[in-house]
Structure formats: structure tokens, C-alpha cells
Amino acid sequence: MRRSIVIVVALLALSVLFVGSLSLLVSPSTTDIGTNEAEVSPRLTSVNDSESKFWRFLSPQERFQQRSPINVIVRGDTADILRTMTEESDGDWEAIETTAASGDAENGTILEEEAGHATGVEWGEAIGATRYAWIDPGPDERAYWTDETAQLQDGDYYGHRYHIRLYESPNPADQWIAMQGHTEHFDWFTLRHRVDGVEAAQSKIESDFMSHPQVDTERDVRRIYLDNAGPSDANGWATVVELTGMIVLPAGVGLIARKRVATTDTGADGRTDSERVSEYTPDAIDTHLTDVDRRRIAAAYDRLEAGHLILVFTILALFLGVRMGGLFLERRVDVLTPHMIAAVLYPIIAVGIPITTALIARTLERRLDAALVAAGSLALAIWLDYGLVGVDSLPIDVVLQRMLVIVALGLIAGGATKRAARDPRLNDMLLVGVVMWVVVLGGTLLGYL
Structure with missing residues (x-):
């Protein structure tokens, strides 16, 4: 039970760090995007x-x-x-x-x-x-x-x-x-x-x-x-x-082409970005590590399993694949309406991601590691997705919803690991994660979240 509490707290901390805090810091304001529901007399x-x-x-x-x-x-x-x-x-x-x-x-x-x-x-x-x-x-x-x-x-x-x-x-x-x-x-x-x-x-x-x-x-x-x-x-x-009284130009009238000149950005120190990046090569970073740092990195590396990397790339591929797949079908497949495209791709998020996460997590040993890897991968996928569509401001309700789905997927992964399967009492983590995932996604679709 104590381990389950530690995992839940760690997942909450991860979701706040990578979704809650960062969105509040990066976005101009999470209250800018809103609506006024009040009914008024028209002017x-x-x-x-x-x-x-x-x-x-x-x-x-x-x-x-x-x-x-x-x-x-x-x-x-x-x-x-x-x-x-x-x-x-x-x-x-x-x-x-x-x-x-x-x-x-x-x-x-x-x-x-x-x-x-x-x-x-x-x-x-x-x-x-x-x-x-x-x-x-x-x-x-x-x-x-x-x-x-x-x-x-x-x-x-x-x-x-x-x-x-x-x-x-x-x-x-x-x-x-x-x-x-x-x-x-x-x-x-x-x-x-x-x-x-x-x-x-x-x-x-x-x-x-x-x-x-x-x-x-x-x-x-x-x-x-x-x-x-x-x-x-x-x-x-x-x-x-x-535009009143104007003659609309017919098709075929030439417009002057604009030219852009590429420049190399140099800072106050007179160096380019590539020269500054060279300071942070692996060799340069290694010189700043202490023996304690190296031992911690080695310990983390020893805990790393191939399944962790598979889990990371699978979640990224599924989540971002839905975005890219929607764009591809919209541009290339004219016979599909937007509702048809949504019907084809949404199950990948709603069903495909949690099921695939659980199946991969069954090959992993430690609950905390699996939970954090799954939750962190989904958080990374969400931010990459926002980068693809150019979103830099999130309202509070979106921040909270994304935090909940991240925690839910982490619980699913943690509850599906080998160590969780040894003790039936700990399978409650998997059950809570599945119920939370269903409730959050269902509430989102119905407009409650």
C-alpha cells in the first residue's frame, strides 16, 4: 500500500511539473481563453x-x-x-x-x-x-x-x-x-x-x-x-x-514576389549558436559531473530495461500518429468526412494507448519505473503535439484534464508490471487506472471536463 501511495504521489508530481507548471509559466495566461456565458440585452x-x-x-x-x-x-x-x-x-x-x-x-x-x-x-x-x-x-x-x-x-x-x-x-x-x-x-x-x-x-x-x-x-x-x-x-x-466601388482584380494579375535573406545570428559575444552548442557536447558535460552524479546515472542505467524504450516510442508513435494520420486523411482521402476520420482514429487514443501500455508494462519489473516512463511519455507526446499545431496557451480545464489522463496511464502501466502481478492486492492500481482513464475520457467527451 505504501508503494502505491508513493507511485501516485510521483505521478501527480510529474503531471504538475510537465503539464501544470510549465503551461502556467510558458503561456501568456491560462485565463485568456474563455467565454462569457452571461445572457445580455443586445446593443x-x-x-x-x-x-x-x-x-x-x-x-x-x-x-x-x-x-x-x-x-x-x-x-x-x-x-x-x-x-x-x-x-x-x-x-x-x-x-x-x-x-x-x-x-x-x-x-x-x-x-x-x-x-x-x-x-x-x-x-x-x-x-x-x-x-x-x-x-x-x-x-x-x-x-x-x-x-x-x-x-x-x-x-x-x-x-x-x-x-x-x-x-x-x-x-x-x-x-x-x-x-x-x-x-x-x-x-x-x-x-x-x-x-x-x-x-x-x-x-x-x-x-x-x-x-x-x-x-x-x-x-x-x-x-x-x-x-x-x-x-x-x-x-x-x-x-x-x-471595398465599395473597387473593381475586383481578375484571376491572373501578377503580384510582386517577396525575397527573404537568410542571416546568421550572432550574440553579444560574437559567436554563432552552433559555437555555443559545442560547449554542451558529451565530453564537456562529463567534466562537470561529480562521482556522486556518475553513481546515480549508473544506478538509473542499471534499472533501464528495453521495454522502457519500447514503451516510450510506442506511446509517442500512437499519440502523434493520430495527429499526423488525421492530417494525412484530410488532405489525401476525399471520400472520408471529418466524422469518419475521427471514428477511425479516436479509438487509437481511447483504447489503443492504454491496452498497448498495459501489454508492454507486463514485460517490465518495477512498478514505479513503468508508471513514470508511461506517464512521462504521454506528457512528452502531448507537448510535441501542441508544438505541431502551434499552441502556446492552455486554459485551466485543459491543464487539469491532461494531468488526469497522464496519472491514469501511469497507474495502468504500474499496475500491469510483473511485480504488481505477484500480489493480487496491488492489482487495484491497474483497476483504478483503467476506471480513471474511462471516466476522464468519457467526461471530456460529454463536456464535463
């Missing part, structure tokens, strides 16, 4: 004194919950705006004449510019949960709830993406589209997208329109205060882009 916004107005938030239900703040408004014809954001050029090349004033060529030199999209990003069609906007057409009609005119994305459904929901004005003469843009990643534990923030997406959409050749950044792009800060990292300001 409506009009665009350039148009008759139609809209509420400055979106809601997952047809009631006034301050969930997703409107952060971009584009004025112009709906069809033109969508065509500007989504249509691809035909890939033609256009030749232009340069002058000596450029400093790069003599007068009369002909350069070729690579054809590209009218703006910086070619937004693709997206799917996502419905969010409702409250629209008031004007004094002669009643206000109503409406779903999206379109959803666009840049990125991957099963990875990280910029996601936009667009809502067009009810009156054609008003010519505006309200947008809600945010960044999000697919969470394989919840099988849903988790919003990371809205500010980065707003900046991306803003810079995307600013790259349009007919947009004057000083005249046609501005920000207005909508007073809808609060959810996520929203600051209450929305970008307004004026």
Missing part, C-alpha cells in the same frame, strides 16, 4: 449609418450569449468579397519594365512577377459548428437570428487553422459583411475544435486585405471600437475594410 452596431444593424457577438444558440466577438467588417458586394478571398489566379506570369532607380537593375531590364492570389491568402471553404448572428434589417422589418453566409479557413481541420464565419447584410444596398475570425486547433481528447484566440486571426485577415493591390491602407483600412472585449483575447476593436 446593435450599424456600418456607416446603414439601416441594417448587427449584434457584436455570435452565439451558439439563438439567445444572447456573449461568446464570439465580431472583429472584422468588410464593406462591399458579398460576391466580390468572397471572390477576392477565395478565388485562385491562373498562374500566368506578367513582365514589367524596371528603372535604374530601383538600384537592382539597369534601365530597361525586364523582370517577371509570379502570379498569385489577389490578396495574401487563398481562403478555402470550411466546415464548423453553427454560430448565430442577430441581425436587424431596419425599421420596417423585425430582427432575427441567422446562421453563417459562409465559413472560410486557412490551415487544416485536424491541425491548426484560421477560421472565419461570415454574415452578410440583409439589405443589398447596405453592402457589408460582418466576420468573426479566430485561431483554433483540433483537440483529439474532446473531438472538437478548441479556440486559441481571436487577435491573431483578426490581424491576419486585416493584413490579407491590406495586401490587395487596390486597397489604400491609410484610407480603406481602419479600426473601430465595438466594446465587445472579454471572450478569448478580444480587445473590443474591430477592423473595417472598404
